[in-house]
Amino acid sequence: MIVKEVVNEELLTLAEVKEMLTQIMEERREESDEEQVYEFRKALNHAEIFSKLSANDAKELVSKLLEFEKMRPAVAVRITDILPQSRDELRSIYAKEKFTIKDDELDAILDVVRQYA
Known part of the structure; x- marks a missing residue:
């Protein structure tokens, strides 16, 4: 069994998560035309709906x-x-x-x- 360790841990607000996921989506969109993974789309959608601040x-x-x-x-x-x-x-x-x-x-x-x- 491969055990992975936590390299870095940081508390993020939902607004920061939304910003990060949006940047990742744009980078991936530039690299290829592939559609985003279901879990990624759901996480981004959740962040967009519930984040209230920039x-x-x-x-x-x-x-x-x-x-x-x-x-x-x-x-x-x-x-x-x-x-x-x-x-x-x-x-x-x-x-x-x-x-x-x-x-x-x-x-x-x-x-x-x-x-x-």
Whole structure:
């Protein structure tokens, strides 16, 4: 059995994934006229439907969210992908975390998110 190792791992927002998949599709289209693989088309379609920001805006929002004290990179990416509009939506993102977040912290996060929504 061949075991492969992870060479590099990076968290990406859905907007960044969409941008990467679009670039790959264009490169492949230039190289040959072959149709894209089903899984690739489904992944690109999903990213196009559900990404709400441009890749640059998504990166900017993630960096602003990471300035908060109780913000982990994975949570910042999740918030950027979902763009929650209420405290309840934001609490559901934090549901698996081992700490609770106060209402004023939730409001501050929502204020940042609303700048991009």
